[in-house]
Amino acid sequence: MNRSVFPRRLRHSPRRRLRFAAMLGSILLLTASCGDDGGVDTLAPDAFDGISVTVGSKNFTEQYVLSEILIQALVARGAEVTDATDSGDTATTRQALLNGEIDAYWEYNSTGWVEHLGRSDPEEDGEKLTENVHEADLAENGINWIGRSSFNDTYGFAVGPDLAEKNQATRYSVDAFDLEAMAEYLKDNSDAVVCIEPEFAERSDGLVLFETETDFSIPEDQIRIVDDEADIYPLTASGACDFGEVFTTDGRIDALDLDVVVDPGVFYVYNVSLNLPTEVYEQAPEAFDALAEAILRPLSQSRITELNRQVNDGTPVSQVAADYLKLFKINA
Helix, strand or coil: CCCCCCCCCCCCCCCCCHHHHHHHHHHHHHHHHHHCCCCCCCCCCCCCCCEEEEEEEECCCHHHHHHHHHHHHHHCCCCCCEEEEEEHHHHHHHHHHHCCCEEEEEEHHHHHHHHCCCEEEEEEEEHHHHHHHHHHHHHHHEEEEEEECCCCCCEHHHHHHHHHHHCCCCCCCCCEHHHHHHHHHHHHHCCCCCCEEEEHHHCCCCHHHHHHCCCCCCCCHHHCCCCCCCHHHHHHHHHHCCCEEEEEECCHHHCCCCCCCCCCCCCCCCCCEEEEEHHHHHCHHHHHHHHHHHHHHCCHHHHHHHHHHHHHHCCHHHHHHHHHHHHHCCCC
């Protein structure tokens, strides 16, 4: 496939003051291998020899990180890889997989269940949900869901430091600012603005869940659609947005001193798995299983957040991926 069809665009935020927690995350990441070996001892160096894989990704930082890790790991094990990352939004990237324009990308279980399969009420248990998605997607579309992350990159809302301080919006407080309080704030302050990306407004697992839970539909003049989700974080930090839609594993939450509005479980679970069509997966099923397991096993909530932060803070995604693979001996 012509690489120019899906040009890669990495959006790096400016270097900003990091919170102590983020710096501690870096230390933990560097020392984590002492007790968490993600090596793939049973995967041969030539496990993917003769196999060609075109790797895509959706258009945000975590997807770039995961896909670069996958690309480097496949190349190290003999695969011929075409980098087609930054394939587009969720619908575009999924269609590229179904059309054969890409052979692999990382997808989230609730997204698969609700958006791709058109189901409702996904299981709260991530493992069971992934099993359900895999079974249904394989039967209907020939798509395999390989592995499952422990981290949960769900939707959420964040507020900037000023609004957080005024409203005790701290993730550690028993009086934390939650979704109901957010709805009340929007009712009481007609000039307050919520910034969201276009996809979030349209998805059945997006804004509608907040509005259903709180029984409050945000007026159109209080919603600001931001085309590039990466811009929502600094806009929220600066106060230009009172509330901003975020991904909860995004490193910019700590880097920009944002606070997440407490969610009692309104938004669904989003564990990630590697998506592969059957014709690609069956070329080396055991090898793909082992590789997905090796990549995902060390990726705790704090670790993926730290990797995302490093990229947003300016470290090339290729370097972040290489360091991760070396740390956990995945390319050994």
